[in-house]
Amino acid sequence: MIQAVIVEDSRLARQELRALLRHHPEVVVTGEAGDAQSALELIRSITPDLVFLDIHLPGKSGFEILQELESVPEVIFTTAFDQYALQAFEYNALDYLLKPVVPSRLAQAIGKVTAKTVSSAGKAGAEIPGGERRIFVKDGSKCWFVRLADVRLFESKGNYTRIYFGDQQPMVLRTLQQLEDGLDGNIFLRINRQQILNTRFVRSVSACPGQRLLLELATGETVEVSRRQVQRFQSIFRL
Amino acid sequence: MKIIRKDHLFWPVQISAWLIAALVNFMAQQRLPMNPTIRYLNSIGLFAGGLIVTSVFRYYVKKYGPVAPPRPLRVIALLLLASFLQAITWILIYFALFLPVAGVQTVPYTEMLVNLVPMMAVLLVWNLGYSGYHLIRRYHRSEVEKWQLEAEVQKAALGALKAQINPHFLFNSLNNIRALILEDPQLAREMITGFSELFRYALQYSEHKEVRLSEEIKMLDDFVKLLKIQYEGKLQYTISADPATLYEKIPPMVLQLLVENAVKHGIAVSSGAGEISVEISYSGRALSLTVKNTGIMARKNELEDSLGIGLQNIRSRLALLYGQDASLSFSEIPPFIVVEIRINK
Numbered sequence: 001m002i003q004a005v006i007v008e009d010s011r012l013a014r015q016e017l018r019a020l021l022r023h024h025p026e027v028v029v030t031g032e033a034g035d036a037q038s039a040l041e042l043i044r045s046i047t048p049d050l051v052f053l054d055i056h057l058p059g060k061s062g063f064e065i066l067q068e069l070e071s072v073p074e075v076i077f078t079t080a081f082d083q084y085a086l087q088a089f090e091y092n093a094l095d096y097l098l099k100p101v102v103p104s105r106l107a108q109a110i111g112k113v114t115a116k117t118v119s120s121a122g123k124a125g126a127e128i129p130g131g132e133r134r135i136f137v138k139d140g141s142k143c144w145f146v147r148l149a150d151v152r153l154f155e156s157k158g159n160y161t162r163i164y165f166g167d168q169q170p171m172v173l174r175t176l177q178q179l180e181d182g183l184d185g186n187i188f189l190r191i192n193r194q195q196i197l198n199t200r201f202v203r204s205v206s207a208c209p210g211q212r213l214l215l216e217l218a219t220g221e222t223v224e225v226s227r228r229q230v231q232r233f234q235s236i237f238r239l
Numbered sequence: 240m241k242i243i244r245k246d247h248l249f250w251p252v253q254i255s256a257w258l259i260a261a262l263v264n265f266m267a268q269q270r271l272p273m274n275p276t277i278r279y280l281n282s283i284g285l286f287a288g289g290l291i292v293t294s295v296f297r298y299y300v301k302k303y304g305p306v307a308p309p310r311p312l313r314v315i316a317l318l319l320l321a322s323f324l325q326a327i328t329w330i331l332i333y334f335a336l337f338l339p340v341a342g343v344q345t346v347p348y349t350e351m352l353v354n355l356v357p358m359m360a361v362l363l364v365w366n367l368g369y370s371g372y373h374l375i376r377r378y379h380r381s382e383v384e385k386w387q388l389e390a391e392v393q394k395a396a397l398g399a400l401k402a403q404i405n406p407h408f409l410f411n412s413l414n415n416i417r418a419l420i421l422e423d424p425q426l427a428r429e430m431i432t433g434f435s436e437l438f439r440y441a442l443q444y445s446e447h448k449e450v451r452l453s454e455e456i457k458m459l460d461d462f463v464k465l466l467k468i469q470y471e472g473k474l475q476y477t478i479s480a481d482p483a484t485l486y487e488k489i490p491p492m493v494l495q496l497l498v499e500n501a502v503k504h505g506i507a508v509s510s511g512a513g514e515i516s517v518e519i520s521y522s523g524r525a526l527s528l529t530v531k532n533t534g535i536m537a538r539k540n541e542l543e544d545s546l547g548i549g550l551q552n553i554r555s556r557l558a559l560l561y562g563q564d565a566s567l568s569f570s571e572i573p574p575f576i577v578v579e580i581r582i583n584k
Contacts, residue, residue, distance in 0.1 A: 035510040080407045081410055
């Protein structure tokens with residue numbers, strides 16, 4: 001069973017989607033929201049598996065809602081006319097539906113979601129909690145849904161933070177502190193004033209003058225652990 | 240618009256023409272039993288005088304524009320007067336030239352005065368040629384301008400049609416009607432009728448320059464009904480029109496574009512309900528079309544899409560149709576944003 005919420009500003013559009021979803025008993029609509037603020041509250045409180053999200057909403061856009069979420073569920077965008085905006089996605093971990101929605105297209109989108117939730121449920125035991133969590137990243141016109149497990153480094157750039165994953169390094173308008181609060185402290189460690197490291201990417205450790213540590217990542221990059229953070233770093237690795 | 244400038248040809252032609260005239264005059268007088276000084280002065284006077292008086296004529300034409308043909312008698316009178324004054328000036332130039340030699344030589348003053356008539360004739364030909372050339376050029380230029388205006392009108396019409404078929408409005412309406420078919424089939428049927436009327440209107444009238452206000456208001460009603468199924472209670476809409484204005488004519492779909500703009504920036508972006516009111520009345524000699532919506536200007540500037548195009552389109556159509564007699568203005572009277580069109584009638 002997939003728990004879904006519908007975020008649409010038009011009541012009739014929500015009703016239309018509900019009507020279409022009646023043919024998909026595996027999807028249960030557990031909530032509806034008509035604007036950005038109630039959508040955020042709803043998604044945070046019931047943590048659904050799937051969100052049908054309109055891009056144009058009163059208050060904020062659908063993209064902005066995703067950026068504010070600490071953990072992003074599966075998303076199917078619904079829009080009357082934005083297929084070009086949606087093509088901006090680099091990691092196409094989503095689908096989009098154009099309204100009025102063609103039933104077969106909806107079936108296809110739900111098929112993708114079912115396949116995904118089944119496979120991640122199978123892996124769930126093996127994964128470290130929080131590793132499957134994803135965040136939504138938007139930099140300029142490009143968007144990504146990134147698994148936190150794939151992020152190796154967060155780097156502070158004033159009010160912005162650069163996020164390193166794969167060969168990408170987009171910037172988001174959030175401070176490093178704001179991001180740190182939403183991260184699992186057992187995996188992500190503040191290694192110095194500028195950087196938060198995904199400790200699972202560390203390949204080797206070497207000592208450095210001034211009681212600091214030099215880390216080599218699996219990608220070959222090197223980062224430094226400041227003196228003040230060395231102890232915390234060691235305590236995690238002793239585990 | 241680029242008109243090839245031929246002004247640089249004026250001086251070479253002007254100077255060489257008068258030089259040739261002076262040379263011909265000089266050669267012709269060589270056979271006459273005449274004092275050489277007088278002969279030289281004669282030709283110099285012809286050259287200098289002709290050059291000066293015609294250049295002065297040109298200066299005035301350039302300053303005040305060529306005499307327009309709608310009043311032919313006045314044109315002829317002006318040209319004759321100009322030629323007469325020029326001829327007098329020309330003769331005065333001759334006199335001035337001969338002044339230094341007046342004591343030494345016999346100056347043919349009488350002959351010079353007799354020359355007044357042929358001089359006037361020559362000048363009249365020059366003036367006619369010059370004015371005619373410019374009138375033809377101006378005619379060509381106004382033809383080009385007329386084509387450009389027509390092109391602008393076409394562009395505006397196309398722009399209006401595009402704005403009319405705003406894809407968000409189109410697909411959202413269709414999606415809402417689809418839901419209504421289950422919920423309220425009767426209302427769904429009405430909406431489809433309204434939808435058809437709206438698009439028929441857009442297709443038929445978007446190329447017209449003006450439509451009657453009463454038709455525009457009827458179409459606006461259909462448009463708002465469709466908006467209401469999208470926004471339901473969120474959209475509060477009122478319209479008030481002075482019945483006397485209903486027979487006035489305005490460019491088509493102007494009201495609709497303004498309301499669409501108001502919805503986009505007043506209703507769609509706010510979480511609570513919003514108000515849109517349309518007021519049509521006379522204000523002095525002008526017809527005033529006002530669309531108010533609740534909202535904030537700053538937010539308006541962030542959003543940039545068909546709004547800009549829509550308002551630009553209205554502006555250019557108003558300018559083409561009414562020139563200085565129409566205006567479009569924005570103002571903010573919290574909590575409203577007010578867009579007003581005034582057309583002097």
